[in-house]
Amino acid sequence: MWPDRRLIELLGIEIPIVQAPMAGAQDWELVAAVSKAGGxxxxxxxMLAPEKVIEEAGKIRSVTDRPFNLNFFTHTPPRAxxxxxxxxxxxxxxxxxxxxxxxxxxxxxxxxxxxxDKLCAAxxxxxxxxxxxxxxxPENSLLRRVxxxxxxxxxxxxxxxxxxxxxxxxxxxxxxQGAEAGGHRGIFxxxxxxxxxxxxxxxxxxxxxxxxxxxxxxxxADARGIAAAFALGASGVQIGTAFLHGPEAKISEPHxxxxxxxxxxxxxxxxxxxxxxxxxxxxxLIREQGPxxxxxxxxxxxxxxxxxxxxxxxxxxxxxxxxxxxxQSTALGRAMPAGELVAKLAAETMERLxxxxx
Amino acid sequence: MWPDRRLIELLGIEIPIVQAPMAGAQDWELVAAVSKAGGxxxxxxxMLAPEKVIEEAGKIRSVTDRPFNLNFFTHTPPRAxxxxxxxxxxxxxxxxxxxxxxxxxxxxxxxxxxxxDKLCAAxxxxxxxxxxxxxxxPENSLLRRVxxxxxxxxxxxxxxxxxxxxxxxxxxxxxxQGAEAGGHRGIFxxxxxxxxxxxxxxxxxxxxxxxxxxxxxxxxADARGIAAAFALGASGVQIGTAFLHGPEAKISEPHxxxxxxxxxxxxxxxxxxxxxxxxxxxxxLIREQGPxxxxxxxxxxxxxxxxxxxxxxxxxxxxxxxxxxxxQSTALGRAMPAGELVAKLAAETMERLxxxxx
Numbered sequence: 001m002w003p004d005r006r007l008i009e010l011l012g013i014e015i016p017i018v019q020a021p022m023a024g025a026q027d028w029e030l031v032a033a034v035s036k037a038g039g040x041x042x043x044x045x046x047m048l049a050p051e052k053v054i055e056e057a058g059k060i061r062s063v064t065d066r067p068f069n070l071n072f073f074t075h076t077p078p079r080a081x082x083x084x085x086x087x088x089x090x091x092x093x094x095x096x097x098x099x100x101x102x103x104x105x106x107x108x109x110x111x112x113x114x115x116x117d118k119l120c121a122a123x124x125x126x127x128x129x130x131x132x133x134x135x136x137x138p139e140n141s142l143l144r145r146v147x148x149x150x151x152x153x154x155x156x157x158x159x160x161x162x163x164x165x166x167x168x169x170x171x172x173x174x175x176x177q178g179a180e181a182g183g184h185r186g187i188f189x190x191x192x193x194x195x196x197x198x199x200x201x202x203x204x205x206x207x208x209x210x211x212x213x214x215x216x217x218x219x220x221a222d223a224r225g226i227a228a229a230f231a232l233g234a235s236g237v238q239i240g241t242a243f244l245h246g247p248e249a250k251i252s253e254p255h256x257x258x259x260x261x262x263x264x265x266x267x268x269x270x271x272x273x274x275x276x277x278x279x280x281x282x283x284x285l286i287r288e289q290g291p292x293x294x295x296x297x298x299x300x301x302x303x304x305x306x307x308x309x310x311x312x313x314x315x316x317x318x319x320x321x322x323x324x325x326x327x328q329s330t331a332l333g334r335a336m337p338a339g340e341l342v343a344k345l346a347a348e349t350m351e352r353l354x355x356x357x358x
Numbered sequence: 359m360w361p362d363r364r365l366i367e368l369l370g371i372e373i374p375i376v377q378a379p380m381a382g383a384q385d386w387e388l389v390a391a392v393s394k395a396g397g398x399x400x401x402x403x404x405m406l407a408p409e410k411v412i413e414e415a416g417k418i419r420s421v422t423d424r425p426f427n428l429n430f431f432t433h434t435p436p437r438a439x440x441x442x443x444x445x446x447x448x449x450x451x452x453x454x455x456x457x458x459x460x461x462x463x464x465x466x467x468x469x470x471x472x473x474x475d476k477l478c479a480a481x482x483x484x485x486x487x488x489x490x491x492x493x494x495x496p497e498n499s500l501l502r503r504v505x506x507x508x509x510x511x512x513x514x515x516x517x518x519x520x521x522x523x524x525x526x527x528x529x530x531x532x533x534x535q536g537a538e539a540g541g542h543r544g545i546f547x548x549x550x551x552x553x554x555x556x557x558x559x560x561x562x563x564x565x566x567x568x569x570x571x572x573x574x575x576x577x578x579a580d581a582r583g584i585a586a587a588f589a590l591g592a593s594g595v596q597i598g599t600a601f602l603h604g605p606e607a608k609i610s611e612p613h614x615x616x617x618x619x620x621x622x623x624x625x626x627x628x629x630x631x632x633x634x635x636x637x638x639x640x641x642x643l644i645r646e647q648g649p650x651x652x653x654x655x656x657x658x659x660x661x662x663x664x665x666x667x668x669x670x671x672x673x674x675x676x677x678x679x680x681x682x683x684x685x686q687s688t689a690l691g692r693a694m695p696a697g698e699l700v701a702k703l704a705a706e707t708m709e710r711l712x713x714x715x716x
Binding site: 003159160161178179180190192194195196197198199200201202204205208218219220222224225227228229230231232233263264265266267268269282291327328329331332352353354355356357 | 519536556560
């Protein structure tokens with residue numbers, strides 16, 4: 001028996017493990033595997049067109065009828081700033097030349113769209129059990145449409161103040177994303193990156209700040225972390241990087257290789273890959289242009305000019321220009337199918353909790 | 359019963375709570391109170407002359423015969439760099455003028471001394487049960503003298519690599535200091551501050567890296583945190599900021615007031631107060647000159663020119679130029695005598711562990 005069943009009951013799942021949505025690193029297959037095993041699989045939809053969201057959801061349902069989560073970004077679309085974008089391309093021009101690319105070749109636009117009417121219509125078509133949002137919540141009219149479907153809404157907080165903000169606006173549970181977490185920080189109420197709390201400090205303070213269940217995220221990759229999250233007052237955990245070691249992850253070979261080598265201090269928070277701060281393994285690009293730079297265009301416009309460099313580098317087996325998203329507990333992960341991992345983590349957590357008996 | 363008794367047995371204590379040494383914020387009184395209650399009190403000796411170390415230890419022993427810890431810094435003494443120090447004073451000159459101070463007045467030298475022959479002689483005179491070091495370990499000849507006394511040696515690691523380094527050189531237990539911790543980061547093997555792991559990620563990876571007991575530090579201030587530390591594999595915890603709320607803390611009124619108001623995101627890592635990165639509540643000085651600056655003199659030389667500003671500001675009730683050291687879980691602390699806090703934390707942790715029973 002889990003010591004706190006609030007999240008399990010809220011979401012209708014059996015194991016309080018939420019698989020973190022990882023845009024660009026997974027598709028429906030990971031979602032289906034985690035949900036089928038009794039956890040909550042999450043489909044990252046920030047880089048998907050509405051019709052693709054519906055298609056992927058159909059594939060999940062072909063495997064399992066258990067609850068799953070559709071995840072969306074809610075960032076403000078960037079204002080075009082030609083001078084800033086040109087300056088960023090100028091900074092990248094030496095890399096283009098190094099790879100024999102034309103620094104002036106046209107680049108594709110940003111691929112990360114915030115939640116809007118069309119994506120909301122896709123949610124209405126899919127009617128998932130759970131919808132989660134990153135970077136705050138969508139505008140009220142959209143949020144009301146999601147809640148009218150009966151979807152449970154998860155919001156992501158990086159501070160206790162953000163957690164209160166999300167709860168007051170209707171989030172049914174709060175993901176408390178500590179600084180250890182891989183990928184984009186959900187930070188949305190301020191830009192004080194240097195003050196972002198770690199998981200150990202954040203979780204109990206979010207628990208004290210809200211009345212809804214709290215999902216601990218950041219640095220959790222094994223049964224010790226899950227047991228610790230419950231000790232801190234969480235009702236469940238969100239795990240991301242640990243699933244990247246497994247066969248369902250759709251990541252580049254350089255990314256997979258870097259994950260195998262990662263240590264506790266292999267990652268940094270950087271904004272040079274997309275324009276927003278995110279945690280990933282240190283690469284040449286981050287070392288030379290960041291980790292934090294004032295020169296990057298607004299999110300997600302920094303990303304597109306990196307795509308040709310990434311493609312060339314990866315073709316040579318290098319992750320120098322790839323987003324090697326990873327959290328600080330990458331080394332605690334194990335390469336196994338996601339469903340097996342969920343079952344194993346659940347069993348090991350039970351054993352861990354038993355041994356903690358005073 | 360504590361679920362892991364290795365630290366208790368190693369140190370001869372009853373409650374696996376180490377009080378973090380906090381130079382400039384406490385004296386023997388806090389040490390005596392914590393040790394008397396069954397935890398491990400720690401006397402910060404980095405700013406004490408050898409004879410003062412002996413005197414303070416005598417005061418501790420007048421109250422309790424239980425084990426206590428003498429803590430020392432092991433930094434490399436700074437090389438004098440007149441140009442750099444003058445440039446730092448130039449940066450501070452506008453503040454001097456604002457407070458009606460003469461920017462050219464002579465300043466006292468640095469007050470933080472690394473562990474040396476004389477301080478080692480003081481340890482030999484005191485023969486404490488435990489000695490801990492920050493910023494690595496002292497040179498071999500000094501470390502051998504300490505170990506020859508029968509003292510147990512604690513080393514502070516901010517990464518798994520540092521933990522291994524400390525264990526291989528003779529540390530009997532490792533303090534795993536996560537990024538949430540208040541005060542100076544123990545980082546000594548590299549200067550990759552941006553890559554420093556949080557407590558949640560650090561503790562299990564240190565546990566996996568070493569064979570000696572691990573003491574979790576950073577963001578721990580209540581029973582939830584202590585239970586979580588054991589869940590992560592720690593054999594004990596180190597708690598600092600939580601004791602600053604209590605009557606034994608010797609801190610300024612602005613510091614005490616700022617601690618009462620602190621939230622999860624009120625602190626940052628800064629090097630502008632001493633020259634080495636440390637976590638404290640954001641102040642005007644940090645905002646205007648940092649949080650991290652390339653212009654500061656080498657540790658601890660940045661501190662001395664701030665002393666006159668601090669004195670003037672504090673006299674006006676302001677902490678703008680004070681080191682308001684604090685961790686990210688300051689808000690979880692409770693103002694009570696240290697001995698009562700130790701007893702209460704122990705009882706509450708037992709209860710917390712019981713409730714976690716699956």
